[in-house]
Amino acid sequence: MTATRPNTPIANEGHFQSHYIPSTVDEQSEMLSALGIDNIDQLFADIPVEFRNPHLDLPAPLSELEIQQELGRMASKNRAMGSGPSFLGAGSYNHFIPSIIKSLITRGEFITAYTPYQAEASQGTLQVIYEFQTLICNLYGMEVANAGMYDGATSLAEAALMACRVTKREKVALADSISPAYIDVIRTYCQSQDIAVEIVDPSNPALGEETACLVLQYPNYFGYIEDLEALVDATHVQGALAVVSCDPTAMGMLQTPGHYGADIVTGDGQPLGIPVSYGGPYVGLFATKQEYIRQMPSRLSGRTIDKNGKTGYVLTLQTREQHIRRERATSNICTNEALYALASTIYMAAMGKQGMKQVAELCYHKSHYAAAQIASLPGYSLPIDKPFFQEFVVQCPSSPTDINKKLIDLNILGGLDVSEKIPDGMLLCVTEMNSKDDIDALVAALSELK
Amino acid sequence: MQQGGNRQTEKLMLERSVPGRVGVVLPDLDVPAQPLPNNALLRDDLALPELSEPELVQYFTGLSLKNFSIDTHFYPLGSCTMKYNPKINDEVAFSPGFASIHPMQPAEHSQGALELLHKLQGFLGEITGLPAVSLATLAGAHGELGGMLMIRAHHLANGDTTRTKVAIPDSAHGTNPASAAMAGFDVVELASDEQGNVDLNALRAVSGPDLAGVMITLPSTLGLFDTHIVEVCNIVHEAGGLVYGDGANMNALLGRVKLGDLGFDVAHLNLHKTFSTPHGGGGPGAGPVCCTNQLAPYLAAPIVSQNGDSYEFSTPAKSIGKLSGFHGNFGVLVRAYTYIRTLGDAGIKSISGNAVLSANYMMNALRGVYHLPFDRTCMHEAVFSADFQKERGSSGLEIAKRLLDYGFHAPTMYFPLIVHEALMIEPTESETKETIDAFIQALIDIDQEVTDDKDLVNNAPHTTPVARLDEAKAARQPDLRWQPEAAD
Numbered sequence: 001m002t003a004t005r006p007n008t009p010i011a012n013e014g015h016f017q018s019h020y021i022p023s024t025v026d027e028q029s030e031m032l033s034a035l036g037i038d039n040i041d042q043l044f045a046d047i048p049v050e051f052r053n054p055h056l057d058l059p060a061p062l063s064e065l066e067i068q069q070e071l072g073r074m075a076s077k078n079r080a081m082g083s084g085p086s087f088l089g090a091g092s093y094n095h096f097i098p099s100i101i102k103s104l105i106t107r108g109e110f111i112t113a114y115t116p117y118q119a120e121a122s123q124g125t126l127q128v129i130y131e132f133q134t135l136i137c138n139l140y141g142m143e144v145a146n147a148g149m150y151d152g153a154t155s156l157a158e159a160a161l162m163a164c165r166v167t168k169r170e171k172v173a174l175a176d177s178i179s180p181a182y183i184d185v186i187r188t189y190c191q192s193q194d195i196a197v198e199i200v201d202p203s204n205p206a207l208g209e210e211t212a213c214l215v216l217q218y219p220n221y222f223g224y225i226e227d228l229e230a231l232v233d234a235t236h237v238q239g240a241l242a243v244v245s246c247d248p249t250a251m252g253m254l255q256t257p258g259h260y261g262a263d264i265v266t267g268d269g270q271p272l273g274i275p276v277s278y279g280g281p282y283v284g285l286f287a288t289k290q291e292y293i294r295q296m297p298s299r300l301s302g303r304t305i306d307k308n309g310k311t312g313y314v315l316t317l318q319t320r321e322q323h324i325r326r327e328r329a330t331s332n333i334c335t336n337e338a339l340y341a342l343a344s345t346i347y348m349a350a351m352g353k354q355g356m357k358q359v360a361e362l363c364y365h366k367s368h369y370a371a372a373q374i375a376s377l378p379g380y381s382l383p384i385d386k387p388f389f390q391e392f393v394v395q396c397p398s399s400p401t402d403i404n405k406k407l408i409d410l411n412i413l414g415g416l417d418v419s420e421k422i423p424d425g426m427l428l429c430v431t432e433m434n435s436k437d438d439i440d441a442l443v444a445a446l447s448e449l450k
Numbered sequence: 451m452q453q454g455g456n457r458q459t460e461k462l463m464l465e466r467s468v469p470g471r472v473g474v475v476l477p478d479l480d481v482p483a484q485p486l487p488n489n490a491l492l493r494d495d496l497a498l499p500e501l502s503e504p505e506l507v508q509y510f511t512g513l514s515l516k517n518f519s520i521d522t523h524f525y526p527l528g529s530c531t532m533k534y535n536p537k538i539n540d541e542v543a544f545s546p547g548f549a550s551i552h553p554m555q556p557a558e559h560s561q562g563a564l565e566l567l568h569k570l571q572g573f574l575g576e577i578t579g580l581p582a583v584s585l586a587t588l589a590g591a592h593g594e595l596g597g598m599l600m601i602r603a604h605h606l607a608n609g610d611t612t613r614t615k616v617a618i619p620d621s622a623h624g625t626n627p628a629s630a631a632m633a634g635f636d637v638v639e640l641a642s643d644e645q646g647n648v649d650l651n652a653l654r655a656v657s658g659p660d661l662a663g664v665m666i667t668l669p670s671t672l673g674l675f676d677t678h679i680v681e682v683c684n685i686v687h688e689a690g691g692l693v694y695g696d697g698a699n700m701n702a703l704l705g706r707v708k709l710g711d712l713g714f715d716v717a718h719l720n721l722h723k724t725f726s727t728p729h730g731g732g733g734p735g736a737g738p739v740c741c742t743n744q745l746a747p748y749l750a751a752p753i754v755s756q757n758g759d760s761y762e763f764s765t766p767a768k769s770i771g772k773l774s775g776f777h778g779n780f781g782v783l784v785r786a787y788t789y790i791r792t793l794g795d796a797g798i799k800s801i802s803g804n805a806v807l808s809a810n811y812m813m814n815a816l817r818g819v820y821h822l823p824f825d826r827t828c829m830h831e832a833v834f835s836a837d838f839q840k841e842r843g844s845s846g847l848e849i850a851k852r853l854l855d856y857g858f859h860a861p862t863m864y865f866p867l868i869v870h871e872a873l874m875i876e877p878t879e880s881e882t883k884e885t886i887d888a889f890i891q892a893l894i895d896i897d898q899e900v901t902d903d904k905d906l907v908n909n910a911p912h913t914t915p916v917a918r919l920d921e922a923k924a925a926r927q928p929d930l931r932w933q934p935e936a937a938d
Contacts, residue, residue, distance in 0.1 A: 075547020279776025
């Protein structure tokens with residue numbers, strides 16, 4: 001269907017007028033003649049001729065109409081969370097997203113701006129980052145937050161590395177109740193740095209004098225609320241840092257990691273107004289104590305004044321960063337996922353003091369209602385007797401994967417099979433997006449499945 | 451600059467907050483209330499703003515108007531490839547069939563997403579000539595870390611434990627040495643020769659049994675295609691090392707040459723540069739890693755494999771492991787896929803052609819007005835020095851700031867580090883000749899201003915929302931969050 005398009009050249013030769021590239025043949029000729037040459041290929045003479053202009057096996061160009069059709073066909077093969085009751089969480093959460101977020105973040109002035117190195121031309125982005133840092137500090141009860149990291153997993157891995165720098169120790173202890181993906185990413189980050197990674201039982205974490213940090217998740221991967229107070233104290237007794245990955249939604253309700261004395265708090269900002277989007281892009285949250293600020297990775301926006309005394313914002317303490325410090329930087333990170341730091345800032349402001357609490361309470365009550373209903377079904381039980389927030393593990397009468405297959409035939413997306421950790425365990429997540437009817441439909445379906 | 455609207459943005463959200471206002475109304479609880487946990491587990495207060503929806507829209511819109519952006523200003527920031535970001539890419543990425551799919555949902559209910567990822571792997575492999583691809587890395591520097599960990603894993607798998615050094619040209623981005631260090635290597639800096647190429651003698655001197663590899667940006671950050679590149683790769687390979695390619699500048703090479711043909715072993719691409727995904731004020735981007743079949747077993751997990759008519763995630767046999775929570779920045783990958791499909795084979799090659807033509811046209815027009823430390827055909831960007839203007843009392847920084855008053859974003863300044871008073875300018879293929887001509891004229895006019903009224907230049911910018919900011923104060927007394935006691 002594209003072969004007959006008149007301006008589609010044969011075999012990559014000739015001129016192609018794309019709607020993204022303004023220059024016409026005439027304009028190209030004008031520019032070429034200013035250079036005293038007659039074709040574009042001459043500009044590439046530095047490329048060894050035997051490798052120049054290779055065959056490029058890509059499909060022919062498509063019109064916008066055709067691309068919409070092709071991508072529409074692909075999208076239709078994916079089950080969207082909104083197309084039926086969905087109870088899958090495990091690090092990526094289905095929450096309500098106010099319309100203003102997409103409307104504001106897709107403004108060209110935000111989405112097509114670069115990193116705000118040129119402060120006078122980037123006050124919008126810089127002030128947003130300052131707002132983000134403020135709200136993340138308040139959310140987690142911490143003293144200082146950075147401008148953002150890639151995602152929750154990398155944020156936590158960087159926190160573990162930072163704890164090693166702060167303590168000058170080379171062993172990190174990970175609670176076995178943190179996300180397996182987080183454990184994998186921490187291992188990848190530590191593999192080349194001579195840092196030993198140890199998995200410990202949070203009910204009795206054996207920490208030693210060489211341990212740099214204890215890494216916890218709050219609520220943990222299975223949704224349960226760890227005894228942070230005791231764990232942070234036990235960590236500090238060994239001179240190690242307490243590193244906590246914390247679901248920001250839970251902060252609408254639960255006591256903060258900062259309250260318990262956590263040293264570094266990270267999280268995935270996805271629940272704060274960012275679509276699940278098959279796993280990304282998200283934004284990593286990262287907060288710590290004032291005393292560790294110079295060991296922090298990533299950007300910081302600081303408030304200052306201009307030469308006329310007017311308040312303004314700049315990137316600051318940049319001597320920690322790769323573009324100044326190169327191989328001695330605190331991290332190689334450059335990107336701070338600013339657009340999603342913006343999304344989460346708008347989300348926290350729109351939800352506000354009351355809305356954050358309401359969302360957390362909706363998740364709490366609905367998940368506890370679901371858990372109680374499922375536990376009352378023959379063959380189903382709750383194997384973990386601890387307070388939880390919005391996720392919990394159900395022990396199923398048969399393989400959770402088999403049960404999920406039957407659920408999806410009823411257009412219900414079940415929970416995650418965690419039977420490797422908990423026999424016949426299914427990790428279910430219930431948020432404000434799940435109505436009572438959704439939950440009752442799940443319970444009714446499970447009651448038929450053995 | 452354009453200063454649209456008069457909504458006030460000076461007061462921060464917590465200063466504007468009015469008790470009782472709400473920005474969102476949520477549904478009532480529709481299940482019986484459940485017993486709450488022990489009160490000690492609950493927080494007392496959460497200091498978030500209380501603002502209504504119109505106030506929020508006005509505040510953030512007001513803030514947006516304090517930014518320069520591609521949509522509002524020519525943004526010739528060297529090495530950043532600030533090209534037009536097509537709107538359909540955003541529309542597709544935000545559509546429910548892509549934005550509302552859960553990363554852990556079963557593969558049979560995500561076949562469209564997996565098909566897209568699999569085809570994108572193929573496109574990027576074809577464009578780079580490095581056929582094995584992982585899309586799991588979330589940014590350029592993240593891809594660098596992944597690639598360097600692969601090089602490390604390759605040597606260790608060969609029992610080669612002495613390769614501790616990585617050589618990096620002095621013109622490289624700061625992320626290169628930082629990534630090599632994070633991957634556990636010692637960094638050795640490589641000098642550039644007087645043509646801006648890698649100094650081959652310096653390279654030979656470090657190419658021994660302790661060399662793990664080199665990290666090469668092609669074209670270099672000087673905007674130049676290294677005419678010795680094949681020899682660079684050969685020297686490194688003969689010493690048993692591997693060649694890493696920083697694909698930050700791939701916009702110049704699309705369809706013109708494949709990194710794999712030149713001898714590169716592994717490279718990352720910046721989808722937010724070359725493949726038009728928006729920079730977003732500092733991310734999200736994506737930094738896929740492409741490599742030879744020899745290195746494919748080490749790629750970061752997961753990759754997408756085709757199995758008959760269906761697609762699934764898999765982990766390469768000797769993978770360095772996971773580098774991100776799920777499968778990569780999917781929304782960014784969808785945009786890049788859309789872009790490549792839209793441009794197709796002919797359009798991809800047209801990008802590099804027009805980008806390089808525009809850069810050379812601009813460089814030629816400014817030759818003599820601004821110093822060109824490496825005066826040869828450039829690729830997608832040209833690096834000038836403000837030495838001529840500095841002699842008359844205005845530095846590169848001052849010229850860059852003055853450009854803001856003309857409505858143009860500043861070029862990259864003082865980078866690469868090896869060029870004195872560097873001004874690195876990248877026009878990209880998506881700007882019109884009229885815009886480039888206007889920009890050229892502005893730089894000529896500013897040069898004249900340096901002679902006629904250098905105070906005007908040296909106190910610039912004059913038209914932006916704030917004047918030059920006190921960075922020393924910001925660093926000396928860090929004020930990184932709003933607190934009530936700090937307020938008036």
